[in-house]
Amino acid sequence: MSIIKTKNFITDNFLLHSKEAEILYHDYAKPMPIIDYHNHLSAKEIAENKPLKNITEAWLKYDHYKWRGMRANGIEEKYISGEASSEEKFLKWAETVPNTLRNPLFHWTQLELKRYFDIDAILQPSNALNIYNKANAILENKTPAQLLKEMNVEVVCTTDDPTDDLKYHKQIAKGNFFTKVFPTFRPDELFFIGQPKFKSYLEKLERCVNFKIDSYQTLLMAIDKRINFFNENGCKLSDYGISGAFSFVDYTENDVVSIFKKQLNDEALSETDIKKYRSSLLIYLGKKYHEKGWVQQFHLGVIRNNNARLKSLVGADAGCDSIADYPIIEGLSKFLNTLDSTNKLTKTITYNLNPAQNETFATMMGNFNSNGIAGKMQWGAAWWFLDQKDGIEKQINVLSNMGLLSNFIGMLTDSRSFLSIPRHEYFRRILCNIIAEDIKQGLLPNDLTFLGNMVKNICYTNSKKYFNF
Known part of the structure; x- marks a missing residue:
């Protein structure tokens, strides 16, 4: 390929196609601090700060x-x-x-x-x-801390297994860091009952809580202990990122006690057994999150590790994951309704990877707004394969049509790199340009002060209030 001769591609007005867009971005969006409430950054690297x-x-x-x-x-x-x-x-x-x-x-x-x-x-x-x-x-x-400060990152929320000792989060909390770093409770491994790795994970959890997990009740005790520990160390969010269909089925407590006992005895579990256990665990966790005032997140619709050869060579997160077409929404509806019916539904964010389900997710989240909390149920930012210009524009447009864009909590990086923070800038520029185009077409009133404040809320203020940082 011949040399690309353009020397100044990223201009001050990159992605901004009108004077209105420039004003909205430079005067309102750009100055706002960044809250990166979901990523996979290393707390260890931030704490050691090398x-x-x-x-x-x-x-x-x-x-x-x-x-x-x-x-x-x-x-x-x-x-x-x-x-x-x-x-x-x-x-x-x-x-x-x-x-x-x-x-x-x-x-x-x-x-x-x-x-x-x-x-x-x-x-x-x-x-x-x-x-x-x-x-x-x-x-x-x-250092990582300097890079975050230079990008005006006020808050970072990492993604952490329940067995993590959070020693680096503690170290950061005691230090003189500009950016606050909070853990996120991600109990995915607890859902893999019936799989070979589940037993070894239980042993890891036992070492963490210092007691034997010999029943479903002691499993819940262990979960309680870890949730309390995370809460004491600043955790305000949970996450769920298991691939596959999002199934939710009816169960009884006796069902789940028996299923867990079968697992401990190395007996084979049926697909129904696994669904009942997972449904029970989802509800138990959801109620605990509500009790703690946490926000629960659900990343849904990915099919992972499609390339077995590459996974064996590189390991998980090798870059061979895809958009899936699993059935999700019926199970999600039943799950949310079960918690809502007992007034135990905490603030919730869902992210879908399949763009064909955009309207489905956006309308489902609107069913459960309540309790005087503006934007309680969030259909989250364009995720993974969708966090590009076209995907972001579609997410914003669908959310605007099906819900209230004004209450949206904005962008996140979902990244493992300390150099990914400008994705917030990318989102902010796209947002400002969309609003400006509506002004030009007479679809929105030409009140840049009012719209500018809405932009500030979406970029920063809404998420700060939502997570109670």
């Missing part, structure tokens, strides 16, 4: 978006997740970037290079080594 080794470690090491792009460009796996050097991997990524045009990777790449390293040039083979060296020289003096 300069990042190089841009490959910071940018490419965990980014399966980039990995997928490189594979699509025919790059050998050794340059993606393999044994190649950091410099070699970066150069292969630079080789891929010119071929990502019209993929969000191109926008994200150039936006991140501009914001963190003040690099205007389009990354490509002809300038890759110079950019690699310049970025590394800057990163030599930048």
